[in-house]
Amino acid sequence: MTDPMTELQFKWFLTLLTGGVSFVWFIFDARKLLRLRGASSADPSVRDQRFGYIMGLVIATIGVVGSAKYQGWI
């Protein structure tokens, strides 16, 4: 059975699927986190969202750095 993509296509497919999605994810979570700036941390829901978005930023950063490593850029 043949592979659906060439090696190079697959490499770029993975990079976009991981690095590209992570980058967009980072922007989304950063915006959501900024919107919560004025919200009170006494509200458990706000605390959970804030923690979730910070973890989202950490995971997205890992995704971007891992993709850059895979491409040999860092």
Next chain:
Amino acid sequence: MAVVSESLPVPVKPVVSPWNPANAVTASRFLTLPFFVWAVDQGYHQWATLFMLACGLLDKLDGLVARIFNCRSAFGELFDAITDALCYGFGLVIVAAYGWAPAIPVIGVITLGIANTVMRAIYVKRAGRTTNYKSYAMERLVAYTGYLIGFATAGFEVTFFYWLFLPVMVTILAYDTKRMLIDPIPEAS
């Protein structure tokens, strides 16, 4: 003489059958697993990655279907979380068994995943109703878990992604443990 009540009718939440399109999409994720195992067994890295990608995309699709058909339910959310755990847990075991992923992080991830499942069960017992524990951080971690399997099948910086996953998961689980076992449970909406 009949007594006519003048009070306003109390809105009744529609009862959603568990046999609905969104849960069908969630259940269909299990159909990708035999193809995934076949691809791993045959050494087809690209096909294995694509089958796991299909499983992940169906996870995104079920929420959309639930909104379109207006069939969101507490059971559906719980079923989705259980399906995530089973599909991704199974996928991780397979890639580790075939030597495509490092065993120690996989054992750590599965152990922490089981601990999380047990705490979710305790949370449901504390709540006294069918409810899914909502965690923004865990939603993001589940997506990362799906990616982990793809990283292994594709040979995509496997060591980097697997070893960094563990401290992130420990941090999120520690935070969620406090919420599930100690903090007050919010009222049903």
